[in-house]
Amino acid sequence: MTGGVHNLLLRVLPERERGLLLANAERVAFRKRESVDCGPAGHECVLFVESGMVSVMREAAPGLAAEVGMIGWEGLVGLPALLDADDTLHRYVAQTQVEALRVSAASVRALMASSEAVHALVLRLAHCAAAQFAATAFANAAFNVEARLARWLLMAHDRLPGGDIALTHDMLSTMLSVRRASITLAMHELEGAQAVRGSRGLVTIRDRAKLIAIAGASYGEAEAEYRRLIGATPATGHLAPMPA
Amino acid sequence: MTGGVHNLLLRVLPERERGLLLANAERVAFRKRESVDCGPAGHECVLFVESGMVSVMREAAPGLAAEVGMIGWEGLVGLPALLDADDTLHRYVAQTQVEALRVSAASVRALMASSEAVHALVLRLAHCAAAQFAATAFANAAFNVEARLARWLLMAHDRLPGGDIALTHDMLSTMLSVRRASITLAMHELEGAQAVRGSRGLVTIRDRAKLIAIAGASYGEAEAEYRRLIGATPATGHLAPMPA
DNA sequence: CATTGCCAGTACGAAAACGAACACAGCGCG
DNA sequence: CGCGCTGTGTTCGTTTTCGTACTGGCAATG
Numbered sequence: 001m002t003g004g005v006h007n008l009l010l011r012v013l014p015e016r017e018r019g020l021l022l023a024n025a026e027r028v029a030f031r032k033r034e035s036v037d038c039g040p041a042g043h044e045c046v047l048f049v050e051s052g053m054v055s056v057m058r059e060a061a062p063g064l065a066a067e068v069g070m071i072g073w074e075g076l077v078g079l080p081a082l083l084d085a086d087d088t089l090h091r092y093v094a095q096t097q098v099e100a101l102r103v104s105a106a107s108v109r110a111l112m113a114s115s116e117a118v119h120a121l122v123l124r125l126a127h128c129a130a131a132q133f134a135a136t137a138f139a140n141a142a143f144n145v146e147a148r149l150a151r152w153l154l155m156a157h158d159r160l161p162g163g164d165i166a167l168t169h170d171m172l173s174t175m176l177s178v179r180r181a182s183i184t185l186a187m188h189e190l191e192g193a194q195a196v197r198g199s200r201g202l203v204t205i206r207d208r209a210k211l212i213a214i215a216g217a218s219y220g221e222a223e224a225e226y227r228r229l230i231g232a233t234p235a236t237g238h239l240a241p242m243p244a
Numbered sequence: 245m246t247g248g249v250h251n252l253l254l255r256v257l258p259e260r261e262r263g264l265l266l267a268n269a270e271r272v273a274f275r276k277r278e279s280v281d282c283g284p285a286g287h288e289c290v291l292f293v294e295s296g297m298v299s300v301m302r303e304a305a306p307g308l309a310a311e312v313g314m315i316g317w318e319g320l321v322g323l324p325a326l327l328d329a330d331d332t333l334h335r336y337v338a339q340t341q342v343e344a345l346r347v348s349a350a351s352v353r354a355l356m357a358s359s360e361a362v363h364a365l366v367l368r369l370a371h372c373a374a375a376q377f378a379a380t381a382f383a384n385a386a387f388n389v390e391a392r393l394a395r396w397l398l399m400a401h402d403r404l405p406g407g408d409i410a411l412t413h414d415m416l417s418t419m420l421s422v423r424r425a426s427i428t429l430a431m432h433e434l435e436g437a438q439a440v441r442g443s444r445g446l447v448t449i450r451d452r453a454k455l456i457a458i459a460g461a462s463y464g465e466a467e468a469e470y471r472r473l474i475g476a477t478p479a480t481g482h483l484a485p486m487p488a
Numbered sequence: 489c490a491t492t493g494c495c496a497g498t499a500c501g502a503a504a505a506c507g508a509a510c511a512c513a514g515c516g517c518g
Numbered sequence: 519c520g521c522g523c524t525g526t527g528t529t530c531g532t533t534t535t536c537g538t539a540c541t542g543g544c545a546a547t548g
Contacts, residue, residue: 058382060461066385068378083371084364085473089465090378120328126370127327133377134312134334138302140384141310141421144504168525177385182505184527200514200525217304221333229329388534412495423536428497444495444544 007048007101008074009121012231017115021048021108025101032166036077036092038102045104046078052098053159055175057091066140067152067175069132072159074226079129081105082112082122095167096160124229131222139218145178146186150215152176153196153203158223163205190214251292251345252318253365256475261359265292265352269345276410280321280336282346289348290322296342297403299419301335310384311396311419313376316403318470323373325349326356326366339411340404368473375466383462389422390430394459396420397440397447402467407449434458 005011010018028047030036036054038045049072056069068090071077080087082105112119139148152175156165169187173180187203190196195210196203205211212219226232249255254262272291274280280298282289293316300313312334315321324331326349356363383392396419400409413431417424431447434440439454440447449455456463470476 056378058378060382060386060465064386064461066382068381080371083367085368085371085469087371089375089469123327123370124329126367126374127324127329127331130370130374130377131333133374133381134300134302137312137377137381137384138304138310140381142304142308170525179506180526181507181528185505188527198526217308221304225329225333414495423538424496425498425537426535429535432497442496 005101006050006073007076008230008232009076009125010048010101013121014115014117017111017118020111021103022101024107025103028100028102030094030098030100032094032097034094034098036094036098038078044081044106045102046076046081046108047100047102048076049073050099050101051161052094052096053156054098055093055095057093057175058089059091065174066177068136069129070155070159074159074230074232075125075129078105079122079126082108083126095156095171121230128222128226128229131225135218135222140177143216143218145176145182146189147215147218148176149183149186150190150195150211151219153190153205154208154211154215154219155223157205157208157211165203165205166201167203168201249345250294250317251320252474252476253320253369254292254345257365258361261355261362264355265347266345268351269347272344272346274338274342274344276338276341278338278342280338280342282322288325288350289346290320290325290352291344291346292320293317294343294345295405296338296340297400298342299337299339301337301419302333303335309418310421312380313373314399314403318403318474318476319369319373322349323366323370326352327370339400339415365474372466372470372473375469379462379466384421387460387462389420389426390433391459391462392420393427393430394434394439394455395463397434397449398452398455398459398463399467401449401452401455409447409449410445411447412445 005018005022010021013021025048027050030052036047038047051073053070053072054077055067056071057065058068059065071092077092077100078087108118108122112122139151143151149172152172153165157163169180169183173183176183187196187198190211191198193207193210193214195205195207195214197206198204249262249266254265257265269292271294274296280291282291295317297314297316298321299311300315301309302312303309315336321336321344322331352362352366356366383395387395393416396416397409401407413424413427416427420427431440431442434455435442437451437454437458439449439451439458441450442448
């Protein structure tokens with residue numbers, strides 16, 4: 001048994017390692033739109049996300065920002081602390097209510113040293129996180145707003161239960177670094193294609209296959225890499241087999 | 245002494261580890277525009293770049309491609325092999341003549357297990373490579389062609405000796421995933437600002453400070469992170485203290 | 489020295505995205 | 519129940535970038 005743990009990384013670990021991590025884990029929560037940090041210096045612990053989703057943002061100045069990555073139940077916040085780095089380049093923002101298991105970075109690093117399973121998992125995670133950043137770079141360079149929005153919605157859908165994503169056009173425009181009006185436009189195109197339905201502060205996924213078609217090559221490869229190297233139940237077709 | 249080795253990663257390692265790596269290293273070269281791979285399956289070895297620069301490309305289809313990262317004397321090609329992954333998502337292309345030291349991935353991984361110095365260096369490298377991908381994602385989302393071109397030229401300048409960069413507008417347009425005509429336009433603006441000079445198949449950096457100003461927040465942070473975590477002689481002001 | 493191929497410059501209309509507004513609707517709150 | 523806030527729809531003109539094409543120059547080659 002995985003002991004009611006939702007986080008994928010913890011679930012794929014052997015029972016012994018999972019037990020050791022859970023032994024000194026603390027359950028924490030973040031409110032929607034809250035900045036997700038951890039510890040006074042901000043890098044003393046790692047958050048295994050249990051539910052909700054966190055955006056990895058790059059912000060150079062007010063109004064000059066973009067999302068570069070996304071983390072949910074399949075990952076953790078604070079990877080740099082495990083890679084011998086104190087990460088100052090990114091900001092983590094909860095896009096929904098987020099629940100997570102907090103473990104000190106030191107204890108994870110200790111376990112990396114003693115457990116080959118944990119060590120290999122962290123290495124593969126580093127690779128997959130980098131692949132996601134690279135995929136975002138590719139998408140931002142080569143795809144229009146509509147495709148990038150479709151990609152974003154798919155990635156959010158992979159990480160959230162049900163088909164509803166609660167956020168405003170304004171938040172989306174910040175992440176994709178485009179105008180809010182451009183989001184409204186693109187949303188209408190997605191709605192016209194019967195791919196999603198929108199209401200005030202809520203987007204409902206209606207036809208995932210259509211979204212994938214619209215996202216084109218901007219979505220899929222990095223996610224497949226994650227499934228292949230970290231693992232996920234492929235039953236649902238997408239990344240997220242959200243437990244009840 | 246570092247024994248005439250130019251690669252930064254090898255230079256920052258303790259003499260013992262450097263010696264062990266060099267003991268079974270083989271010097272290899274790649275011609276300009278050549279695909280940089282290594283071994284039959286493509287992932288059995290690691291290339292410590294000695295000179296020249298390699299583009300990390302993402303290619304979904306002919307004409308649908310973008311550069312997501314750049315590697316020179318400061319890094320290595322084949323990081324995924326050290327992260328327990330077989331990387332199939334990226335293609336590595338030599339943008340200049342490239343010389344490198346080839347070491348089997350297995351021997352580096354063995355050294356990671358026995359040497360904490362090597363292990364920590366690889367972890368930090370993984371972090372910095374991810375930071376570069378993220379910086380590219382940010383630049384592609386939030387900056388125009390002129391700034392992105394300035395950023396690219398700066399990154400190339402950091403990795404090449406002298407102020408000359410030999411490549412065509414066509415190659416640049418492929419990397420930035422824009423029209424060739426847009427590169428010509430942006431180049432003219434950079435020339436107008438006295439930042440660079442262009443001739444047939446050659447760009448000459450004329451005023452690095454002006455380029456940095458034009459690149460704005462798209463350039464600098466990831467590079468500083470690299471310097472801070474991996475190390476570089478800060479003497480030259482930029483990343484590259486290219487040996488004679 | 490002439491031919492050939494690559495490379496930069498330039499032109500055109502079209503499409504996409506921009507910045508900055510303003511109008512309206514849903515919804516919570518007093 | 520009405521007020522006000524927030525979020526969405528929509529507008530304007532403008533700028534950037536696109537796709538495509540044609541031109542002319544430089545350079546290597548025979």
